[in-house]
Amino acid sequence: MDCVFCRIVAGEMPAWIVDQDDHTVAFLDINPVNRGHLLVLPRRHCSSLADLPTALHAPLMAAVRRLAMAIGPALGAGGCNVFVNNGTVAGQVVDHLHFHVLPRFPGDGIVFEKRRRPSAGDDFSGVRDLIRDALDRPGDG
Numbered sequence: 001m002d003c004v005f006c007r008i009v010a011g012e013m014p015a016w017i018v019d020q021d022d023h024t025v026a027f028l029d030i031n032p033v034n035r036g037h038l039l040v041l042p043r044r045h046c047s048s049l050a051d052l053p054t055a056l057h058a059p060l061m062a063a064v065r066r067l068a069m070a071i072g073p074a075l076g077a078g079g080c081n082v083f084v085n086n087g088t089v090a091g092q093v094v095d096h097l098h099f100h101v102l103p104r105f106p107g108d109g110i111v112f113e114k115r116r117r118p119s120a121g122d123d124f125s126g127v128r129d130l131i132r133d134a135l136d137r138p139g140d141g
């Protein structure tokens with residue numbers, strides 16, 4: 001296994017671990033976008049959201065929430081961004097699913113890519129229907 005996050009989970013590589021439980025580990029990103037930038041991941045190797053076993057959905061989200069709630073009182077963050085770079089095209093660098101919890105501070109200057117402006121005639125029904133038709137139903141996975 002040549003996965004750097006699995007090696008951290010196994011204790012074979014050092015990391016600034018903040019929290020861990022039976023299913024998840026959270027540590028500081030060594031290339032932080034902001035102070036306190038956290039990565040939260042399942043102990044079990046999963047490449048992407050598609051690979052995440054159903055039994056780990058709730059424990060992983062609970063860990064993400066717990067950490068997101070801690071950074072305000074801990075660091076004075078006014079909020080946070082929570083995101084997953086799911087797939088190489090989305091910027092995923094390490095092939096082990098991980099949530100980013102990015103503390104945000106007033107005036108921190110972080111700006112995400114600007115969005116396309118909506119126009120009056122936009123019709124999103126086609127893309128909406130494509131996504132609806134592809135949705136996994138409860139119990140899938």
Ligand SMILES: [Zn+2]
Nearest residue numbers: 003006045096
């Ligand atoms: Zn891994």
